[in-house]
Amino acid sequence: MTNILLHKLARWADFDDHDRAALDRLVVSARAVVRGEHLIREGDRPTHVFLILEGWAQRFKILPEGSRQTVAFLMPGDLCDAHVFILAKMDHSIAMMSPGSVVAIPADDMLNIVEQHPRIAQALWWATLVDEGILREWLVNIGGREAYARIAHLFCELYVRANVVAPDGGADLFMPLTQTDMAEALGLTPIHINRVAKVLKHEGLAYIEKGRMIMLDFERLKNAAGFDPSYLHAVRRLPGRSLRDG
Amino acid sequence: MTNILLHKLARWADFDDHDRAALDRLVVSARAVVRGEHLIREGDRPTHVFLILEGWAQRFKILPEGSRQTVAFLMPGDLCDAHVFILAKMDHSIAMMSPGSVVAIPADDMLNIVEQHPRIAQALWWATLVDEGILREWLVNIGGREAYARIAHLFCELYVRANVVAPDGGADLFMPLTQTDMAEALGLTPIHINRVAKVLKHEGLAYIEKGRMIMLDFERLKNAAGFDPSYLHAVRRLPGRSLRDG
DNA sequence: CGACACGTTGATCGTGCTCAAAAAACGTGG
DNA sequence: CCACGTTTTTTGAGCACGATCAACGTGTCG
Numbered sequence: 001m002t003n004i005l006l007h008k009l010a011r012w013a014d015f016d017d018h019d020r021a022a023l024d025r026l027v028v029s030a031r032a033v034v035r036g037e038h039l040i041r042e043g044d045r046p047t048h049v050f051l052i053l054e055g056w057a058q059r060f061k062i063l064p065e066g067s068r069q070t071v072a073f074l075m076p077g078d079l080c081d082a083h084v085f086i087l088a089k090m091d092h093s094i095a096m097m098s099p100g101s102v103v104a105i106p107a108d109d110m111l112n113i114v115e116q117h118p119r120i121a122q123a124l125w126w127a128t129l130v131d132e133g134i135l136r137e138w139l140v141n142i143g144g145r146e147a148y149a150r151i152a153h154l155f156c157e158l159y160v161r162a163n164v165v166a167p168d169g170g171a172d173l174f175m176p177l178t179q180t181d182m183a184e185a186l187g188l189t190p191i192h193i194n195r196v197a198k199v200l201k202h203e204g205l206a207y208i209e210k211g212r213m214i215m216l217d218f219e220r221l222k223n224a225a226g227f228d229p230s231y232l233h234a235v236r237r238l239p240g241r242s243l244r245d246g
Numbered sequence: 247m248t249n250i251l252l253h254k255l256a257r258w259a260d261f262d263d264h265d266r267a268a269l270d271r272l273v274v275s276a277r278a279v280v281r282g283e284h285l286i287r288e289g290d291r292p293t294h295v296f297l298i299l300e301g302w303a304q305r306f307k308i309l310p311e312g313s314r315q316t317v318a319f320l321m322p323g324d325l326c327d328a329h330v331f332i333l334a335k336m337d338h339s340i341a342m343m344s345p346g347s348v349v350a351i352p353a354d355d356m357l358n359i360v361e362q363h364p365r366i367a368q369a370l371w372w373a374t375l376v377d378e379g380i381l382r383e384w385l386v387n388i389g390g391r392e393a394y395a396r397i398a399h400l401f402c403e404l405y406v407r408a409n410v411v412a413p414d415g416g417a418d419l420f421m422p423l424t425q426t427d428m429a430e431a432l433g434l435t436p437i438h439i440n441r442v443a444k445v446l447k448h449e450g451l452a453y454i455e456k457g458r459m460i461m462l463d464f465e466r467l468k469n470a471a472g473f474d475p476s477y478l479h480a481v482r483r484l485p486g487r488s489l490r491d492g
Numbered sequence: 493c494g495a496c497a498c499g500t501t502g503a504t505c506g507t508g509c510t511c512a513a514a515a516a517a518c519g520t521g522g
Numbered sequence: 523c524c525a526c527g528t529t530t531t532t533t534g535a536g537c538a539c540g541a542t543c544a545a546c547g548t549g550t551c552g
Contacts (some may be wrong), residue, residue, distance in 0.1 A: 061386050064472035069390040071382045083371045091379050091477040125329045128374070133337050135381050140307050140315040142389050143433030147540070178498065187389030192540055194500060210549095226310035230289075231337040393508070424530060438508055440532060456517090 003027050005051055008077035012236055013123035022117050026109060027051065030101045039080065039094040039102060046090055048104040050080040055100015056176050060184065061092045070185040072135065075161060082110060082124045098176035133231040142187045145226070147196045150186050152225035155206050159215055160229055175213040249273050251297055254323035258482055259369035268359055268366065273297065276347045285326065285340040285348060292336055294350040296326040301346015302422050306430065307338045316431040318381065321407060328356060328370045344422035379477040388433045391472070393442045396432050398471035401452050405461055406475055421459040
């Protein structure tokens with residue numbers, strides 16, 4: 001099967017065979033991981049970059065009183081912080097939300113590849129900027145929307161992102177999140193998620209059940225959420241003066 | 247006076263004279279900007295990177311109903327997205343919160359400097375990772391803390407960051423934010439900010455008045471906020487195997 | 493079959509919002 | 523220097539969104 005990292009980055013960049021071979025060489029020795037397994041913990045010194053091949057992971061921090069705040073969901077093809085080994089220690093943890101498999105890429109391999117493959121370096125920058133855009137949108141979502149629109153917005157984002165990863169075009173997608181997971185991501189209680197998500201379901205918009213999302217009416221859901229997918233930067237930048245040899 | 251960008255990046259990297267000269271060449275032709283002036287707007291195609299020399303700016307998005315959610319405060323020495331010109335259009339706007347001055351650095355100049363100065367490229371990565379860490383912590387702050395601790399946490403962060411920029415060691419710092427600015431950053435109403443900030447003041451922790459923060463008791467404020475400054479990554483990584491030529 | 497995680501529902505409470513208005517600070521021009 | 527408009531801060535009263543506490547279903551897996 002095709003390299004999922006290559007597949008993701010190729011959405012933005014035009015790679016030559018040399019680039020593709022280099023990306024293939026990164027993705028060796030996949031490791032199976034179980035649900036709940038930590039890929040890296042807050043305070044650890046980062047020495048590897050993780051690439052998710054299968055399953056979902058969550059990036060989170062634990063608050064002093066013990067509650068967990070999720071700050072990102074990672075899906076197949078996502079890299080955990082391409083350049084994080086620049087920092088002395090992790091300021092957050094990453095754990096699997098479902099069983100899956102990952103590749104641990106040594107920092108030196110990442111450094112080598114970005115030095116020798118400028119197109120890959122740029123594509124990794126693009127992926128980083130998209131992750132940042134998602135993070136900003138989550139802040140907007142939690143800070144500015146009430147529970148109903150907040151949940152709807154998360155559903156929209158996950159639907160779009162999951163469709164990119166596995167574009168079977170279906171309205172039924174792999175999405176291994178519990179209501180508690182959503183609560184920890186959205187700054188709400190699981191109880192409130194349960195009640196409000198039920199409304200979304202009964203209104204015929206969308207719902208998540210047994211690890212799958214059933215999308216019923218994306219247009220109305222987008223409307224309920226005030227969802228604008230621009231922040232996912234799925235469209236490629238047109239050639240222009242300001243990107244070298246663009 | 248010394249180059250503020252150099253000053254900031256040198257906290258992390260060891261530059262040689264060549265690097266320093268290159269950074270100096272970036273910072274020419276400062277432009278005065280008034281309060282409220284937009285440096286860049288959502289939807290614009292980014293062609294320049296802005297460096298804040300004086301004053302504060304805010305990064306924000308406007309929600310469909312018209313409210314504003316601030317996702318970052320930018321202080322002197324901060325760059326607005328070192329690599330943002332990779333993207334086709336801005337997914338947010340940046341505006342000045344106070345009068346000040348900025349430098350607009352063309353994309354090509356940024357590309358040149360990171361190609362020719364690997365230490366600068368790494369230092370810019372570090373700055374980007376710190377900004378991301380701050381963004382994550384804001385998400386944790388809004389998602390997981392109630393108003394009292396949330397405001398206290400913002401005060402802690404701004405105090406630490408402003409002290410780095412202008413370390414006069416004083417408990418009285420330039421901090422041009424109105425209660426409405428805080429409200430838009432924290433996902434609260436200005437009215438609630440007013441009431442809760444008054445408690446922090448009367449308890450002798452800290453307050454902001456006339457564009458200045460008066461820090462009364464940082465230790466107790468940290469405690470009230472559950473503030474852990476690790477996410478600001480102020481300490482330099484010790485030399486090690488995983489960063490090339492350590 | 494038992495244990496445990498997850499989902500569901502009800503009743504009550506409280507943080508923070510809304511609406512409304514006034515006082516204080518600030519900038520600007522006459 | 524004062525008059526004026528504008529922005530910012532402050533205060534009050536009532537409401538509602540979402541939290542908390544408690545319990546019970548439901549499913550899944552060992």
